[in-house]
Amino acid sequence: MSLLPKSIQNLINEFSKLPGIGPKSASRLVFYLLKQPDIDLGSFSKAVEDLKKGIIFCDTCHNMTEKNPCVICADNRRNRNLICVVEDPLDVLAMDQIDGFEGLFHVLGGVISPIDGVGPEDLKINELLQRLESKEPMEVVFATNPSLEGEATALYIAKLLKQPKFKHIKITRIGRGLPMGADLEYADEYTLSKALEGRREF
Amino acid sequence: MSLLPKSIQNLINEFSKLPGIGPKSASRLVFYLLKQPDIDLGSFSKAVEDLKKGIIFCDTCHNMTEKNPCVICADNRRNRNLICVVEDPLDVLAMDQIDGFEGLFHVLGGVISPIDGVGPEDLKINELLQRLESKEPMEVVFATNPSLEGEATALYIAKLLKQPKFKHIKITRIGRGLPMGADLEYADEYTLSKALEGRREF
Numbered sequence: 392m393s394l395l396p397k398s399i400q401n402l403i404n405e406f407s408k409l410p411g412i413g414p415k416s417a418s419r420l421v422f423y424l425l426k427q428p429d430i431d432l433g434s435f436s437k438a439v440e441d442l443k444k445g446i447i448f449c450d451t452c453h454n455m456t457e458k459n460p461c462v463i464c465a466d467n468r469r470n471r472n473l474i475c476v477v478e479d480p481l482d483v484l485a486m487d488q489i490d491g492f493e494g495l496f497h498v499l500g501g502v503i504s505p506i507d508g509v510g511p512e513d514l515k516i517n518e519l520l521q522r523l524e525s526k527e528p529m530e531v532v533f534a535t536n537p538s539l540e541g542e543a544t545a546l547y548i549a550k551l552l553k554q555p556k557f558k559h560i561k562i563t564r565i566g567r568g569l570p571m572g573a574d575l576e577y578a579d580e581y582t583l584s585k586a587l588e589g590r591r592e593f
Numbered sequence: 594m595s596l597l598p599k600s601i602q603n604l605i606n607e608f609s610k611l612p613g614i615g616p617k618s619a620s621r622l623v624f625y626l627l628k629q630p631d632i633d634l635g636s637f638s639k640a641v642e643d644l645k646k647g648i649i650f651c652d653t654c655h656n657m658t659e660k661n662p663c664v665i666c667a668d669n670r671r672n673r674n675l676i677c678v679v680e681d682p683l684d685v686l687a688m689d690q691i692d693g694f695e696g697l698f699h700v701l702g703g704v705i706s707p708i709d710g711v712g713p714e715d716l717k718i719n720e721l722l723q724r725l726e727s728k729e730p731m732e733v734v735f736a737t738n739p740s741l742e743g744e745a746t747a748l749y750i751a752k753l754l755k756q757p758k759f760k761h762i763k764i765t766r767i768g769r770g771l772p773m774g775a776d777l778e779y780a781d782e783y784t785l786s787k788a789l790e791g792r793r794e795f
């Protein structure tokens with residue numbers, strides 16, 4: 392391995408840290424980049440460097456955004472009485488590209504997972520409860536991933552929402568069009584549409 | 594898509610340009626990077642920026658290197674009468690990690706491919722001929738990829754080496770342990786070892 396110039400080995404190591412990229416794929420990517428013009432390398436490097444610049448979290452839905460409130464929360468045409476609860480910003484993208492959903496979102500920032508040391512207090516659960524304390528009738532649709540942790544997290548929050556002070560809230564979750572263990576953000580739009588149609592009360 | 598902050602969309606676009614990475618995988622990688630500490634992002638960005646810094650080509654074997662001659666060409670314990678001809682620097686890595694090869698390399702820098710506009714003059718073929726003009730008995734092992742272009746390139750060079758002034762040179766190619774259409778750099782060491790053992794004269 393010492394045969395490779397240090398700068399090449401260096402970038403191979405960096406790529407190998409990414410999920411799903413092994414040392415061979417990493418080499419491939421690096422040798423591909425070596426053939427690209429300097430200006431393309433520069434813009435790639437800058438895109439990595441600037442990744443977190445200007446990114447804040449929306450105070451309402453806790454999605455990543457450039458302005459607060461985010462474009463979704465600021466959009467007056469949306470149904471403010473329908474809130475879809477998801478794990479991650481990528482899930483917002485997945486849900487928002489389907490026809491038939493015009494509500495708002497709430498991004499938990501993960502799932503309850505004792506193995507990874509993530510408890511309810513690490514997620515935006517209290518923020519969700521506060522958001523729901525208005526007396527307007529509302530529907531909360533859970534769209535956590537159909538994994539053990541995603542289900543447990545939805546159940547945990549649904550239980551909290553069974554308190555009398557939340558009795559104006561209808562709790563649903565998206566239908567099980569999704570196979571267990573799959574990832575929400577990889578599902579196709581049709582499956583997601585069906586799942587949304589088939590949502591049912593907890 | 595306008596839902597995503599610009600810096601995120603930017604890096605997704607950059608990753609999507611890489612071979613084998615589609616928009617969904619690119620999103621995954623970017624959201625993974627978003628969770629990494631700034632210092633890791635910085636070192637990734639720097640590794641991309643510095644990729645080509647200090648890389649030169651060895652005047653003898655035309656491999657990428659940091660010093661000229663490269664570590665392989667400068668290694669006196671190697672058999673200087675055995676030269677393995679490969680397409681790319683990654684192929685040098687693949688061949689060099691097997692036991693049983695102790696010779697030198699010659700990196701062509703690609704293959705003859707009229708469709709891609711690559712002719713013999715674009716490769717380091719003349720440099721190979723010059724290298725072989727010494728009167729020492731020598732063996733040249735072709736280890737181009739077992740693709741149409743790889744085979745054609747090896748045949749083209751082998752024909753040139755049939756000239757009388759190269760009659761001190763033995764021409765071989767690595768055995769067909771490799772399935773046609775595969776890529777040399779992805780082959781396992783055992784297959785490569787077998788292929789080297791089973792090399793035969795053109």
